[in-house]
Amino acid sequence: MDKTKIYQQLPHPLKTLSVSAWGFYLSALRYGGDFNRLVEEALERDTWSKEQWETWQQEALARMLQHAATTVPYYRRSWEERRRKGDKTSWEILANWPILEKEKVREHPQLFISDSSKGKHLFVDHTGGTTGKPTMIYESRESIRQMYALHEARTRRWFNVDRHQRWGMLGGQKIIPLDQTQPPYWVWNRGLNQVYFSVFHIKPETTKHYVDVLWKYRPTHLVVYPSACAILAKFMLEQGLQAPEIKVIICNSESTLPKYRELMSKAFNCPIIDTYGMAEMCVAASECLEGIQHYWPDTGIIEVYDPHRQEFINDIGSPGDYVLTGLLNRDMPLIRYANHDIGYLPDWQHKCACGRSLPSLASISGRSNDLILTKDGRELYILDTLYNGLPVVEGQLIQYSMDEFEIKVIPDEAFSHDAVLEEITVRLGQYLGEVDLKLTEVDEIEKNPNGKFKPFISMINNRTYQ
Numbered sequence: 001m002d003k004t005k006i007y008q009q010l011p012h013p014l015k016t017l018s019v020s021a022w023g024f025y026l027s028a029l030r031y032g033g034d035f036n037r038l039v040e041e042a043l044e045r046d047t048w049s050k051e052q053w054e055t056w057q058q059e060a061l062a063r064m065l066q067h068a069a070t071t072v073p074y075y076r077r078s079w080e081e082r083r084r085k086g087d088k089t090s091w092e093i094l095a096n097w098p099i100l101e102k103e104k105v106r107e108h109p110q111l112f113i114s115d116s117s118k119g120k121h122l123f124v125d126h127t128g129g130t131t132g133k134p135t136m137i138y139e140s141r142e143s144i145r146q147m148y149a150l151h152e153a154r155t156r157r158w159f160n161v162d163r164h165q166r167w168g169m170l171g172g173q174k175i176i177p178l179d180q181t182q183p184p185y186w187v188w189n190r191g192l193n194q195v196y197f198s199v200f201h202i203k204p205e206t207t208k209h210y211v212d213v214l215w216k217y218r219p220t221h222l223v224v225y226p227s228a229c230a231i232l233a234k235f236m237l238e239q240g241l242q243a244p245e246i247k248v249i250i251c252n253s254e255s256t257l258p259k260y261r262e263l264m265s266k267a268f269n270c271p272i273i274d275t276y277g278m279a280e281m282c283v284a285a286s287e288c289l290e291g292i293q294h295y296w297p298d299t300g301i302i303e304v305y306d307p308h309r310q311e312f313i314n315d316i317g318s319p320g321d322y323v324l325t326g327l328l329n330r331d332m333p334l335i336r337y338a339n340h341d342i343g344y345l346p347d348w349q350h351k352c353a354c355g356r357s358l359p360s361l362a363s364i365s366g367r368s369n370d371l372i373l374t375k376d377g378r379e380l381y382i383l384d385t386l387y388n389g390l391p392v393v394e395g396q397l398i399q400y401s402m403d404e405f406e407i408k409v410i411p412d413e414a415f416s417h418d419a420v421l422e423e424i425t426v427r428l429g430q431y432l433g434e435v436d437l438k439l440t441e442v443d444e445i446e447k448n449p450n451g452k453f454k455p456f457i458s459m460i461n462n463r464t465y466q
């Protein structure tokens, strides 16, 4: 029997003990050693000039490329192969490296571990792939601390909260059996000072229990999957349930759609902060109170690629596929890693009213897995605007064929089936021509196994990155 199954069968007090013990372990791992110094250093870098960052990034990149080309089996072999074929280009220049498909890393993660990390204890993180099989990422204690220090600085200290205060997490860990119909739907983690709420149990009839526990623990901040927190917020508003004062809600793992933001800010009456980052440790970004997303240049380098023209984009106003080079994780370097997100280049010119000079970064405008295939062979990302202004809390678009779609929606107040169907048919029609659309109202949209919301399912487009 695996550990999760044993855990699931424990009575609640033992779950608390078990989770807390795990929390103490994680706390020592993440926040031990020189953690506090790393946080202060990160905060100092927030006001660095562009020139300071350029120098810093160039040096870090040079070290990482040299390290990757000479000590990582996958890259070393690939450069040896190129040399055999007479290719004399230098590995010291990032532009000479090929794009690395996510699938390559997913299939053979071991090939990306540096020889210099052999014998060293490495921790494994897995990315929550929406496509099923997760990617294993190996990392050392040092990289983990560095990443958590950046998070402490930029997703907590920027908002005058810190990890020593009680906080709430609404995430996809299966802390409670999925079929459990009685509270508690949370578990107190003493080691992390965290109350962890299950995203899988939020329903109209359970909402009151969630809110009672917020009052019991009074967390200063919440870290949430925005789709789940927005649904909780919706039920709270419908039932007139008041939350205790929360200073900030930090969203991660999913896109924070405008509708989610609206519901959360109505129900909790506090700033809602979007963040971007990933377990691959390649690149991260987070919003400040001005609503500007700031890129964290100390995590990695962002390039943007146009897969149709097969060239890199230099214009900060044009979206394309992200190609990321991590600067943190020397145990498993990812060079020009295509993670399937679609976004823009950072803007180094933007002057933010918050006073920080970290470049602004437009929000991720989708994932290539969410591209809708059209009859004339285009691939479109339209989910961000599809439900704008409509009385829809959450929608999932399913493409069965080129012109056959279904939309499952969780209706908001003032929902009218015919009006919404008509409007979405018009909107889809603008992009796709005439389509056959079915609109289904549901209470709940099925989550993927990680507890994340899937905005789009295609039965016909299985694009892999070129």
Ligand SMILES: [Zn+2]
Pocket (backbone or CB within 6 Å): 288, 289, 290, 292, 294, 352, 353, 354, 355, 356
């Ligand atoms: Zn700012």
